[in-house]
Amino acid sequence: MKLYTIETGNFKLDGGAMFGVVPKSIWNRTNPADPNNMIDIAARSLLIEDGNRLILIDTGLGNKQSDKFFGYYYLWGDDNLDKSLRNHGFHRDDITDVFLTHLHFDHCGGSILLNKEKGIYEPAFKNARFWSNKDHWEWATKPNDREKASFLKENIFPIQESGQLSFLPVPDNGFLKNAELGFDVLYVNGHTDKQMIPHIQYKGKTLVFMADLLPTVGHIPLPFVMGYDTRPLLTLEEKKTFLDHAVTNNFYLLLEHDAHNEVCTLQQTEKGVRLKDTFSFKELFN
Template identity: 75%
Template sequence: MNLYPIEAGNFKLDGGAMFGVVPKSLWQRTNPADNNNMIDIAARCLLIENGDRLSLIDTGLGNKQTEKFFSHYYPWGDHSLDKSLKTQGFHRDDITDVFLTHLHFDHCGGAIKWNKDRTGYEPAFKNANFWSNKDHWQWATKPNAREKASFLKENILPIEESGKLKFLERKENENYTKANEFDFGVLFVDGHTDKQMIPHLNYKGKTLVFMADLLPTAGHIPLPYVMGFDTRPLLTLSEKDKFLKKAADEGYYLFMQHDAHNEIITLKNTEKGVRLDNTFTFNELFNS
């Protein structure tokens, strides 16, 4: 197995929304805001080369939305999914599987693109299957009013219409399962959105966890630092508490999808609870 970080593009989100009830005077110490109160966010994906399969975890926002849509998210930097794939020696047509941690637009928007004459949509990875789970799919296709703006039909329904939609199997009431199709484990969490999937990979003797929105940035490590976007914030608290303690105790390496400035982090136990230990780039940790 080989892993490759894929930078699908950077954008900005409102700092207050990203930190919920935590005062700005506290969260801006780790996540400084600009004059519009926006903080830096990454759309970092992970490419897994395993035998004849090439799997991509999440896809970023994509580029099919309107100019008005993107004006709310202030894209910045020169990263793109295609450019990052090319840097690693791949093309989107090489990808056999797209694993979607959940179906919010910043995680799955790049899975679907306009067709050639812009009359409809088609998969952006023409040779890939697209993986979700039944519970989350139902949650996303019949969205509640709180999440409706994050579950965009044009990102989701064309996946099913393509005939390439697959569901990861999960036993009822089981919150961790071995994804045999991908040779990694998956933790299911429900605080941010229903049945978000958190991949756990064994790589070069280390446990690497793709954090998605369970831990958006290193600044979110303290337990009360929960996003305003989370549908069940009290559940996020308990899920974070359990996960962070285990990550610190067992020496997990956390692959940060949304932290624009910290690619991989580790944690440690302190008198104040679990806190940041070290930060790494992917290359210095695995390729040095």
């Protein structure tokens, strides 16, 4: 097995929304805001090369939305999915599986392309199976009013219409061992219903793809919960359980949204779980 980080493109989000009730004077120390109160955000995916399978975890924002849409998110940098795949010697047609942690547009937007000649939406990975779960799919396709703006129909329904959609089971205990794709999956519900958090065994370490359970190192303290979360008190509970487990088992956390830190480890302190070390993916695993 080989793993590669895939940088799909950077953007910005409102710092207050990213940290909920935490005052700016505190979160601005770890995630400094620009004059518009926006903070740097990555859309970092993970590529798993395992035998004859090439599995991509999340796909970023994509590029099919309007200039007006992207104008809200202040795109920056020159990274994109195709460029990053190419840097590792791959093409999107090589992808056999796309695992979507959840269906918010910044995690699945790159899954679907707009074919302007035909005027239709079609899968960006024509040879891949797309993986979600039935509970989250139901949640996303019949969205509540709070999340409706994050679940874009053009990102979701074309996956099903393509015939390339598959579902992973949701066990009663919320932890799927040795899933179809060769790694374990933790289900969490505070941010959105049945978000999937992959746990991957790699080079003697457990690497956890954090998605929106822990967006950046600045979100490690328990009360630092995003305003986007639909059930913030549940996020608080899920974070505590996970962070304690991560310290006990020396997990390495791959941060999807931290534009400046790829991987981190944690330690227990008198103030609770806190950051231990940060690493680039390359220095840790190459």
